[in-house]
Amino acid sequence: xxxxxxxxxxxxxxxxxxxxxxxxxxxxxxxxxxxxxxxxxxxxxxxxxxxxxxxxxxxxxxxxxxxxxxxxxxxxxxxxxxxxxxxxxxxxxxxxxxxxxxxxxxxxxxxxxxxxxxxxxxxxxxxxxxxxxxxxxxxxxxxxxxxxxxxxxxxxxxxxxxxxxxxxxxxxxxxxxxxxxxxxxxxxxxxxxxxxxxxxxxxxxxxxxxxxxxxxxxxxxxxxxxxxxxxxxxxxxxxxxxxxxxxxxxxxxxxxxxxxxxxxxxxxxxxxxxxxxxxxxxxxxxxxxxxxxxxxxxxxxxxxxxxxxxxxxxxxxxxxxxxxxxxxxxxxxxxxxxxxxxxxxxxxxxxxxxxxxxxxxxxxxxxxxxxxxxxxxxxxxxxxxxxxxxxxxxxxxxxxxxxxxxxxxxxxxxxxxxxxxxxxxxxxxxxxxxxxxxxxxx
Amino acid sequence: xxxxxxxxxxxxxxxxxxxxxxxxxxxxxxxxxxxxxxxxxxxxxxxxxxxxxxxxxxxxxxxxxxxxxxxxxxxxxxxxxxxxxxxxxxxxxxxxxxxxxxxxxxxxxxxxxxxxxxxxxxxxxxxxxxxxxxxxxxxxxxxxxxxxxxxxxxxxxxxxxxxxxxxxxxxxxxxxxxxxxxxxxxxxxxxxxxxxxxxxxxxxxxxxxxxxxxxxxxxxxxxxxxxxxxxxxxxxxxxxxxxxxxxxxxxxxxxxxxxxxxxxxxxxxxxxxxxxxxxxxxxxxxxxxxxxxxxxxxxxxxxxxxxxxxxxxxxxxxxxxxxxxxxxxxxxxxxxxxxxxxxxxxxxxxxxxxxxxxxxxxxxxxxxxxxxxxxxxxxxxxxxxxxxxxxxxxxxxxxxxxxxxxxxxxxxxxxxxxxxxxxxxxxxxxxxxxxxxxxxxx
Numbered sequence: 001x002x003x004x005x006x007x008x009x010x011x012x013x014x015x016x017x018x019x020x021x022x023x024x025x026x027x028x029x030x031x032x033x034x035x036x037x038x039x040x041x042x043x044x045x046x047x048x049x050x051x052x053x054x055x056x057x058x059x060x061x062x063x064x065x066x067x068x069x070x071x072x073x074x075x076x077x078x079x080x081x082x083x084x085x086x087x088x089x090x091x092x093x094x095x096x097x098x099x100x101x102x103x104x105x106x107x108x109x110x111x112x113x114x115x116x117x118x119x120x121x122x123x124x125x126x127x128x129x130x131x132x133x134x135x136x137x138x139x140x141x142x143x144x145x146x147x148x149x150x151x152x153x154x155x156x157x158x159x160x161x162x163x164x165x166x167x168x169x170x171x172x173x174x175x176x177x178x179x180x181x182x183x184x185x186x187x188x189x190x191x192x193x194x195x196x197x198x199x200x201x202x203x204x205x206x207x208x209x210x211x212x213x214x215x216x217x218x219x220x221x222x223x224x225x226x227x228x229x230x231x232x233x234x235x236x237x238x239x240x241x242x243x244x245x246x247x248x249x250x251x252x253x254x255x256x257x258x259x260x261x262x263x264x265x266x267x268x269x270x271x272x273x274x275x276x277x278x279x280x281x282x283x284x285x286x287x288x289x290x291x292x293x294x295x296x297x298x299x300x301x302x303x304x305x306x307x308x309x310x311x312x313x314x315x316x317x318x319x320x321x322x323x324x325x326x327x328x329x330x331x332x333x334x335x336x337x338x339x340x341x342x343x344x345x346x347x348x349x350x351x352x353x354x355x356x357x358x359x360x361x362x363x364x365x366x367x368x369x370x371x372x373x374x375x376x377x378x379x380x381x382x383x384x385x386x387x388x389x390x391x392x393x394x395x396x397x398x399x400x401x402x403x404x405x406x407x408x409x410x411x412x413x414x415x416x417x418x419x420x421x422x423x424x425x426x427x428x429x430x431x432x433x434x435x436x437x438x439x440x441x442x
Numbered sequence: 443x444x445x446x447x448x449x450x451x452x453x454x455x456x457x458x459x460x461x462x463x464x465x466x467x468x469x470x471x472x473x474x475x476x477x478x479x480x481x482x483x484x485x486x487x488x489x490x491x492x493x494x495x496x497x498x499x500x501x502x503x504x505x506x507x508x509x510x511x512x513x514x515x516x517x518x519x520x521x522x523x524x525x526x527x528x529x530x531x532x533x534x535x536x537x538x539x540x541x542x543x544x545x546x547x548x549x550x551x552x553x554x555x556x557x558x559x560x561x562x563x564x565x566x567x568x569x570x571x572x573x574x575x576x577x578x579x580x581x582x583x584x585x586x587x588x589x590x591x592x593x594x595x596x597x598x599x600x601x602x603x604x605x606x607x608x609x610x611x612x613x614x615x616x617x618x619x620x621x622x623x624x625x626x627x628x629x630x631x632x633x634x635x636x637x638x639x640x641x642x643x644x645x646x647x648x649x650x651x652x653x654x655x656x657x658x659x660x661x662x663x664x665x666x667x668x669x670x671x672x673x674x675x676x677x678x679x680x681x682x683x684x685x686x687x688x689x690x691x692x693x694x695x696x697x698x699x700x701x702x703x704x705x706x707x708x709x710x711x712x713x714x715x716x717x718x719x720x721x722x723x724x725x726x727x728x729x730x731x732x733x734x735x736x737x738x739x740x741x742x743x744x745x746x747x748x749x750x751x752x753x754x755x756x757x758x759x760x761x762x763x764x765x766x767x768x769x770x771x772x773x774x775x776x777x778x779x780x781x782x783x784x785x786x787x788x789x790x791x792x793x794x795x796x797x798x799x800x801x802x803x804x805x806x807x808x809x810x811x812x813x814x815x816x817x818x819x820x821x822x823x824x825x826x827x828x829x830x831x832x833x834x835x836x837x838x839x840x841x842x843x844x845x846x847x848x849x850x851x852x853x854x855x856x857x858x859x860x861x862x863x864x865x866x867x868x869x870x871x872x873x874x875x876x877x878x879x880x881x882x883x884x
Contacts, residue, residue: 003677020677022841040597040645065841067812102812104841125639125837134643141600148587155482158583160669160852162871163605163652166878178629179619181658181875183882187620194871201570201579203482209651210605216623227602235445235462370509370544391879395567399464399507399546410602429604429636433623436608437833440625 007041042087067102135264146253157202161191167388187212195232206231220422232405239351239367242404273324281327311359365406372396449483484529509544577706588695599644603633609830629654637674648673662864674847681793681809715766723769753801807848814838
């Protein structure tokens with residue numbers, strides 16, 4: 001007999017069916033034993049009655065997280081017993097036959113318990129089974145799929161970016177060192193240089209994968225290993241072509257989330273955001289003037305936005321434009337990476353942008369320098385060792401089109417989408433200053 | 443005017459069109475100047491005539507790899523001038539207007555030149571632009587997409603596996619060390635332990651991403667960083683359920699490759715393999731008996747297959763079953779990882795398999811131990827420190843279903859699919875003993 005999942009079991013009402021899953025909870029009511037059976041799609045109530053002797057005996061020995069296979073009758077529940085909170089709430093399974101296919105030790109606490117984050121993280125192999133954790137990572141899997149599907153539909157080609165990087169690692173201080181056959185190499189902070197090289201090959205490319213930041217601060221929005229979704233596109237006119245592509249990607253993704261993840265958002269008490277056809281945009285200087293005028297803080301000469309500024313601008317965007325998103329463009333070129341293109345129409349400022357969403361920056365993007373000599377001068381101007389970049393520079397030596405792109409942190413975006421207050425709740429197995437699965441020994 | 447690509451340009455015959463791309467080659471014939479313009483989809487011939495004065499002057503200044511934008515008239519070629527070798531071979535573009543949007547230094551050699559592998563690797567930002575390299579990595583992008591699409595269609599959920607691993611790293615000697623805030627941690631050799639944990643969360647999961655092997659041998663089939671495609675599925679009966687899933691994935695993928703990549707296979711002179719409805723399978727001992735009988739080598743007591751054995755078995759499979767693939771099952775349990783399940787019907791042997799394809803092993807898979815106590819005994823029996831695995835073991839403490847899965851090396855599979863004689867040709871930016879983009883300094 002083929003196994004049926006909780007999401008489909010009501011289709012077998014009146015018939016015999018086989019279900020498999022975990023004992024989520026057990027309740028004894030007089031002579032009846034009830035269990036909530038949990039499978040990948042949700043819960044189903046199973047009832048054991050004394051007249052089904054063998055099954056009843058096994059039912060009485062069940063503990064939470066036992067893994068079982070049950071055959072029985074699928075019965076409609078009376079109208080007043082329908083449970084809308086579970087996916088199979090219109091039916092229950094009357095157990096006729098059961099086998100225990102996996103046992104469990106006594107659980108440390110019930111799933112769904114409100115836990116301190118350290119307890120949650122200490123017990124991820126168990127706590128991730130909670131429906132809220134499942135919902136978070138189901139949404140995350142839909143977002144990364146939407147990213148790839150959308151870009152494939154726009155003529156982008158996926159490529160596999162290396163993570164072991166030589167001396168051309170960006171920002172040395174923030175990179176982790178790896179012992180590599182007697183050499184010291186680094187973990188990639190982004191696939192940036194490779195995706196630019198790949199524009200020379202496929203024009204439009206994307207990559208998804210882990211990147212690493214050896215940042216020592218431990219905040220609710222930093223992790224040391226995260227998933228970066230990156231794209232880069234050739235033959236653009238300006239950085240606004242990149243912004244347009246991101247805008248369209250977001251609209252596409254939100255549309256998919258509405259269709260596929262409405263339940264997950266509801267469970268987590270999060271609103272699915274609105275993506276305007278054209279996300280509002282302003283230069284950093286305009287944003288700073290608004291902050292001064294509206295919030296009274298003078299940051300007009302700051303080269304970047306503080307977290308508080310980002311929160312204010314998102315509030316402003318929501319109130320003024322009805323948008324959860326806002327692009328801030330034209331940061332000072334000196335504060336952007338060496339490969340960023342300066343806006344000749346606005347000297348000193350970059351043809352680049354940050355995208356803010358619900359109070360934080362979720363993307364940094366830009367048009368890049370595509371002329372070899374300009375790029376070499378930019379490296380030299382920053383006192384960076386041009387020779388270390390010879391591999392990367394070869395792409396530019398042999399002809400590169402105007403191009404630009406962006407990077408997108410999957411975990412941070414997931415956290416903001418779902419209103420989670422700590423990025424670690426949106427990172428499956430977060431690595432931080434003190435933890436790689438378990439606390440690092442002192 | 444919107445840009446048109448080589449693949450679509452013949453649809454504009456008789457009209458004005460804009461094209462962008464690289465100067466792939468230039469030929470001067472008398473007073474006419476011809477260039478092959480290369481874009482992401484292929485080549486288009488462009489002709490410059492003296493009567494179009496301005497365009498002609500620029501045309502005369504073009505060198506290989508210059509990036510240009512050209513407007514002109516799309517003209518049908520006479521029948522005897524049609525060039526089937528290029529995608530736009532029925533037409534040519536008569537240049538009316540051209541601008542150079544990126545220049546290039548003198549190229550070191552022409553694209554398409556037969557190069558020694560070191561020269562190829564030294565110049566990847568340039569050599570990857572060759573149509574054969576493009577074809578290889580286009581096929582690769584289709585394979586990894588097919589993997590995800592197929593598994594999504596089978597109810598699998600994607601997850602992001604961490605690559606920074608603590609003391610539970612499998613096979614310590616072969617793992618790279620990372621300096622991590624004063625601790626030594628490791629680069630993952632596979633997402634194995636995490637995907638088993640995730641079976642407890644989503645039942646069926648997959649992950650794609652980089653993995654690392656600190657193996658010192660430099661052969662045509664080893665690289666130190668590669669892309670692993672992994673899945674793991676719960677509620678199986680035996681390892682054969684995993685083999686069936688792989689068989690179906692391969693059939694699906696080959697079907698897509700036939701539809702989308704026939705040109706790439708043709709260009710590379712490779713045959714698209716045949717996937718039987720049921721890939722032939724045999725136990726290691728049967729395979730060894732065949733080797734002895736047919737090829738005269740007695741390896742009956744060997745615990746594993748040598749490369750030569752793998753080649754023979756593939757030859758045998760092709761001759762006997764007409765299959766490019768063959769499963770070899772039941773390796774000695776002592777030679778398989780600690781989490782592998784022993785076959786109680788064939789004690790001493792694993793419920794696991796290798797998949798051989800065109801002479802090499804491309805997958806290792808198995809049913810895993812799902813019982814906590816059995817798993818702890820397996821670790822102890824191998825003298826492995828149980829405490830180091832406490833995080834992983836927590837999944838098993840709290841109930842796990844029978845499950846199994848496999849891992850698949852994207853680059854090795856790509857190489858075999860396309861009959862490339864070195865895996866480095868199927869690895870975009872290969873890392874080996876001596877090279878991370880450039881040769882590692884001594």
